[in-house]
Amino acid sequence: MMRHSKMLQGGPTLTTTEATPKSFPPPPPAGPRPNPAPEAAIERVLLPTGTQAWLVTRHDDVRQLLRSPDFSADFTAPGFPVLRRVPPPDPKRSAGLFIRMDAPDHTFFRRMLTSEFMIKNMRTLEPLIRQTVVGALDSLTAAGQPADLVEHFALPVPSMVICHLLGVPYADHAFFQNRSRTLLAWSTPPEEAQAAADDLRAYLERLIDVKVAEPGDDLVSRLATERLATGEITRDELVGLSLLLLIAGHETTANMIGLSALVLLQHPEQLRELRDDPALIDDTVEELLRYLTIVRQGLPRVAVRDTVVGDHEIKAGEGVIALLSAANFDAEVFAAAEEFDLHRGSHSHVAFGFGVHQCLGQPLARSELRIALAELTQRLPDLALAVDPSEVEYRDAVIYGVRRLPVTW
Amino acid sequence: MSALRIAVDRDACCGSGNCVMTVPQVFDQDEELGLVVLLDPEPPAERHAAVRQAAHICPAGAIDLTES
Numbered sequence: 001m002m003r004h005s006k007m008l009q010g011g012p013t014l015t016t017t018e019a020t021p022k023s024f025p026p027p028p029p030a031g032p033r034p035n036p037a038p039e040a041a042i043e044r045v046l047l048p049t050g051t052q053a054w055l056v057t058r059h060d061d062v063r064q065l066l067r068s069p070d071f072s073a074d075f076t077a078p079g080f081p082v083l084r085r086v087p088p089p090d091p092k093r094s095a096g097l098f099i100r101m102d103a104p105d106h107t108f109f110r111r112m113l114t115s116e117f118m119i120k121n122m123r124t125l126e127p128l129i130r131q132t133v134v135g136a137l138d139s140l141t142a143a144g145q146p147a148d149l150v151e152h153f154a155l156p157v158p159s160m161v162i163c164h165l166l167g168v169p170y171a172d173h174a175f176f177q178n179r180s181r182t183l184l185a186w187s188t189p190p191e192e193a194q195a196a197a198d199d200l201r202a203y204l205e206r207l208i209d210v211k212v213a214e215p216g217d218d219l220v221s222r223l224a225t226e227r228l229a230t231g232e233i234t235r236d237e238l239v240g241l242s243l244l245l246l247i248a249g250h251e252t253t254a255n256m257i258g259l260s261a262l263v264l265l266q267h268p269e270q271l272r273e274l275r276d277d278p279a280l281i282d283d284t285v286e287e288l289l290r291y292l293t294i295v296r297q298g299l300p301r302v303a304v305r306d307t308v309v310g311d312h313e314i315k316a317g318e319g320v321i322a323l324l325s326a327a328n329f330d331a332e333v334f335a336a337a338e339e340f341d342l343h344r345g346s347h348s349h350v351a352f353g354f355g356v357h358q359c360l361g362q363p364l365a366r367s368e369l370r371i372a373l374a375e376l377t378q379r380l381p382d383l384a385l386a387v388d389p390s391e392v393e394y395r396d397a398v399i400y401g402v403r404r405l406p407v408t409w
Numbered sequence: 410m411s412a413l414r415i416a417v418d419r420d421a422c423c424g425s426g427n428c429v430m431t432v433p434q435v436f437d438q439d440e441e442l443g444l445v446v447l448l449d450p451e452p453p454a455e456r457h458a459a460v461r462q463a464a465h466i467c468p469a470g471a472i473d474l475t476e477s
Contacts, residue, residue, distance in 0.1 A: 067470055114424030114443030342439055347431070356423040358468035363426050 008369065021046045024055055024321065025083070025297045028396050031389075032259050032266075032373070034293055035338075037326035042312045045321070053081035053300070053319035057326035059333045059350070065322050066355035070307035070314075073299075073357060075100045080302045080321025085190050087325050093197070094242020099357060102202055106356065109220040109241060112227060113360055116165075116219055122363040126163070129367055132160045133375045141409065146386030149405040154257035155250070157372055161364070162249030166242060167218025176200060180247045184398040197243070203240045208235065219245070248361060252294065253368050255401030260288045262392065262405060263340060265385055270342050281299070284342045285369045290349035291340050293325040293332060294400045299353055324350050380409040413457050414475040415464075417445045421471040428472060431463040432456055436472075445471060 015051035022038075024045035029035050038057050045055045057237045065071060075082060076089045094100065094214055098109035113320055115121070153399055159177065161168040169364035182188050184198040233241075264271045264284075274280050300323045301315045314320060328349045329337040334342070352359035359365065375385065384391075386406035393403040415435070424443040428436035435456060437446040452460055464472040 041470055067468065110423060111444075115438070115440060117426075118424065118443045118444075119429050120438070121425045211446045232457070347462060352425075352468075354468045356469050358423065358425045360424075366430075 003117075014400075019044075019268075021052055023048075024053070028394060028400070030394070032262050032394075032402075033291055034296055034325035034329070034400075037323070037329045046318075047081055047083055049082055049085055050192070051081060051319065053321050054314060055298075055321050055323055056309055056329075057323050059327040059330035059348075060349055061312075062322045062324065062327035063354050065301065065309050065320060066353060066357070067374070068303050070303055070310075071301035071320065072304045073100055073106070073301055075101055077304065079317035079319055081321060083297055083300070084186065085193050087190055090363045092236050093194070093201070094240070095236035096238065096242075097244060098225065099244060103356070109233075109237070110356070110360060112223070112233075112244070113219075113241070113245075116222075116362050116366055119320050122367045123163070124312075125234050125364075126367055126371065128164060128373045129157075129161055130375070132157055133372050134379075136160075137375060137379055139310065141380075145408045146211075146306070146406040148257045148406045149261055150254070150402060151404070154261070154405070155254040155373070158253035158259065158368055159250040161368060162246060162366075165219055165249070165364075166245060167216050167220045168207060168246060172203070176204065176246060180251055184251060186396050186398070194247060199242055200246070201239050204239045204246070205235070208238055208242070209283055215307070236266045243362075248359075249364070251399050252361075253365050253397050255286065255294050255395070256292065256365070256369055257372050257401070258402045258405050259292050259294065259377060260369065260384070261407070262385070262389075263288060263400060264377065265374070265383065266389065267340050270340070271369070271377060274342070275381060278378065280342060281370045282392055283328070283346070283364060283371065286346040287340065287342045287344060288373075290328045290334065290346040290353035291338065293328045293349075293351045293402070295324055295351070295353070296400045297321070297398065297400075298323040298325070298359075308339045322354075324353065382407045383407055411454070411457075412451060412477050413454075413461060414477070415450050415452070416473040416475070417447045418471045418473070419444045421469045423469045423471075427466045427468065428463040431466065432437050432459040435455060435460055436463065443452060 021044040041058045042054055042056050044052055121264055136153045136157050140147050143152055159173050160170050179200045180198040183193050209225045211221040215225050223238055228238050249376045274284055300321050303316050303318050305316045307314050331337050352362045388406045395401045395403050419448050422444045435449045437448055439446050464474050
């Protein structure tokens with residue numbers, strides 16, 4: 001089929017015949033790293049919803065597309081390429097979800113939150129992150145061998161930290177972790193996903209009532225007193241913002257920690273190097289972000305006007321998917337991209353996305369990953385997988401990860 | 410010796426902080442909005458490579474470089 005589509009591009013007489021597009025997303029890989037990148041720079045794919053979209057795979061093209069004002073991130077825009085059926089738009093449920101908005105609405109909400117997550121504020125949070133990481137490692141070792149690194153370490157660390165930042169009681173973690181996982185699993189029927197999101201919204205509404213009555217030193221309280229009370233944002237918008245931050249704040253980093261531990265254990269020489277030279281942690285984290293690219297299904301957008309990506313014309317109303325994992329394995333940018341190599345200089349990866357929607361919490365994610373992986377490798381030098389790598393189960397979810405990671409130390 | 414002049418566009422900036430991470434001697438973020446603040450518009454030669462990297466990885470394309 002690959003050869004056929006190349007013929008189509010080269011032969012104008014054949015352009016009236018459409019090749020059957022490949023299905024996207026492909027089945028998940030049985031390992032920590034993404035599926036091999038498609039050969040074509042841009043190709044048409046068929047989504048599970050029955051609609052078609054352009055799959056964009058080159059590093060340069062992905063960057064250009066995600067930075068271009070010719071594309072919209074609004075799920076309700078005509079032609080938007082959704083991967084699973086979504087219930088009809090509902091203003092109450094979409095309020096504040098600025099990852100699905102364009103400028104100027106996106107800018108309005110993002111700027112409300114940007115300074116909260118900037119590097120200098122994360123630096124002051126680092127002692128608390130370290131304390132949380134060390135506490136979780138103590139609970140892991142207290143659990144006895146073998147223990148599940150996800151349950152005792154990868155999941156609780158970012159959950160505790162985002163709870164602290166937002167002012168969400170960590171005691172409620174079982175509830176919000178459960179609803180987040182339901183919401184993000186591909187196998188969840190749309191109605192059930194919506195019910196999970198509604199549960200989280202109802203919970204956050206009650207939390208906001210508490211913060212309005214008794215503000216604390218936390219982000220939800222600040223938004224309640226400085227933005228809600230002043231009428232700058234509505235209550236539904238505050239619920240939406242809090243929902244995004246709570247889910248993004250624990251799911252992404254938790255999955256990165258679990259997968260990163262697995263990848264490091266599978267590359268013992270580089271793990272030893274890192275242990276001997278802790279200054280390598282920054283480069284290690286960047287390479288793990290590139291190599292794992294946990295947002296596996298890429299970022300969907302729709303063209304709002306006729307435009308060009310690379311040398312390919314895209315018409316207004318056509319959907320595109322920026323395949324971050326393919327961009328991060330583009331051999332033009334990352335030599336021997338298939339190899340995990342902490343010395344490669346991975347800084348131009350697009351694991352956090354690109355363009356104005358690029359991950360707002362990336363300074364937090366980096367601080368958490370650096371501290372968690374540094375402490376894990378230093379404090380448990382004999383860390384080892386307790387099962388055969390082929391037995392590790394992966395989560396088929398919006399954010400890729402391992403379900404469990406049984407380890408000994 | 411080549412000179413490098415930096416201009417930043419705070420309207421375009423999305424506060425990702427990539428520039429601050431890459432060259433904290435040249436870029437900062439303000440306390441209120443978290444948007445880029447240029448500390449050194451004409452940095453010394455030893456920072457040029459890092460500044461070019463910061464401009465390249467800026468997700469919003471908010472850093473403009475003029476080389477002369």
